[in-house]
Amino acid sequence: MNEIVVPEIRAAGAVLWRWDSSGKPEVAVVHRPRYDDWTLPKGKQDPGETIPATAAREVREETGFVPVLGRSLGRVRYPVTTMDGRSGQKVVDYYSARVAGGQFVPNDEVDALRWLGPEQAAVLLSRNTDRTVLDAFTALPPDTxxxxxxxxxxxxxxxxxxxxxxxxxxxxxxxxxxxxxxxxxxxxxxxxxxxxxxxxxxxxxxxxxxxxxxxxxxxxxxxxxxxxxxxxxxxxxxxxxxxxxxxxxxxxxxxxxxxxxxxxxxxxxxxxxxxxxxxxxxxxxxxxxxxxxxxxxxxxxxxxxxxxxxxxxxx
Missing domain, CATH: 3.40.50.1240 (Phosphoglycerate mutase-like)
Structure with a gap:
């Protein structure tokens, strides 16, 4: 039986960052109880939505913080399996995003958030693709x-x-x-x-x-x-x-x-x-x-x- 392949799933997210008390950048890493993983905030694109709008909305929904988008941090692709067993590919665009207010409140998608220095965040992240995005973030100063x-x-x-x-x-x-x-x-x-x-x-x-x-x-x-x-x-x-x-x-x-x-x-x-x-x-x-x-x-x-x-x- 031939495998049914779904169209690519578009998504977007961000490396959400702020200055810590010593003036060094720290980034947000979130825990998703459904997958029991630590990841960068991201999510699927809604119909009629631009990719930057998806990134901003998903960051707000998952973290409670208001992001200000900056430069692109690239695009990652990886295979996924849908709930009904079909194969597909997820394509995620990422941005650097500065915190402009807000507060984290645990929710159904994300039950924990940690603010960490980039090196500590890289250790905690579950996916290598997220580490690649974090590397793109640290390649330049955050406050461009x-x-x-x-x-x-x-x-x-x-x-x-x-x-x-x-x-x-x-x-x-x-x-x-x-x-x-x-x-x-x-x-x-x-x-x-x-x-x-x-x-x-x-x-x-x-x-x-x-x-x-x-x-x-x-x-x-x-x-x-x-x-x-x-x-x-x-x-x-x-x-x-x-x-x-x-x-x-x-x-x-x-x-x-x-x-x-x-x-x-x-x-x-x-x-x-x-x-x-x-x-x-x-x-x-x-x-x-x-x-x-x-x-x-x-x-x-x-x-x-x-x-x-x-x-x-x-x-």
Whole structure:
């Protein structure tokens, strides 16, 4: 009899971390009574949910803590057997996630949580795949600066727009993408918003700015016309924004974003996935600062679309 194979099961989780009393990072390891194992918080994706949203929700549900997502820690795969005996493969995406409040309360899925230094956590974890994720977490300092680089959502076609191209607005699908970004971007803890001075760019992030109660600061050197005469000025401005700390959101255009990411990656040696910038897409750029110097790109993760029905690519 042929074995029945189910489609892959998508899931997401995080290395949830905080500073201990001595200023060193510690991570959360949870115990699941159903499996009697110690693991990183994670869980299956719900229908209509993006992978980052799954990671944030599962961390909240299993630990009681509110996470702020950061860089991707990669993807692991392993075989599973469903309750009815069918074979499948589980695919789990992980993020670094800083604690932003909350409290652990034992629940049906998780009956114990321990805060441990990464070395102690690696010993306690039951799965080697979790140790691999923890290794990715410790490869960089935990407190990297996140800059969220967004390409504007879909706009009406240029050849059908008779007015000034700077004023070309979002299309109906673009409005949907902007609404999805309004839900996605807060998972990463943004605190201010910048945009190229194009209506389609500002419309993409105006909902987020409204929710945060902050203005949209226009950045002419991050528009296509402003960037290409002097690309170094645009890259420099992006680094200035990152150097201010916090988690800025920057909305730019498709003719700028791949070049900026390539330049930053080449300068620092950071690995990146294929350099793309689909409309409505997001680059999660993680920067480190050594000795108070200029920010250096340490990681770059690409999310092809904020809409859950579309493929999400990550490094």
């Amino acid at each position: 600066t996140t800059l969220l680089l967004v390409r504007h959502a879909k706009a009406g076609k240029r050849d059908k727009w008779e007015g000034d191209d700077d004023l070309r607005p979002l299309s109906k699908n673009g409005v949907k993408q902007a609404a999805a970004l309004r839900e996605l971007l807060p998972l990463f803890g943004p605190d201010r918003v910048y945009s190229a001075p194009r209506v389609r760019c500002t419309q993409t992030v105006e909902g987020l700015a409204e929710d945060l109660g902050v203005p949209i600061r226009e950045e002419p050197v991050l528009s296509e016309e402003g960037y290409w005469p002097h690309p170094s000025d645009g890259v420099g401005r992006l680094l200035e924004i990152a150097a201010e700390g916090g988690t800025p959101v920057v909305c730019s255009q498709g003719g700028v974003i791949p070049h900026v990411v390539e330049h930053l990656a080449r300068s620092s040696g950071a690995a990146t996935p294929a350099l793309a910038a689909r409309k409505g897409s997001l680059w999660v750029l993680s920067f480190t600062t050594a000795g108070g110097g200029a920010p250096v790109l340490a990681a770059a993760d690409y999310l092809a679309s904020p809409l859950p029905r579309e493929v999400t690519d990550q490094s």
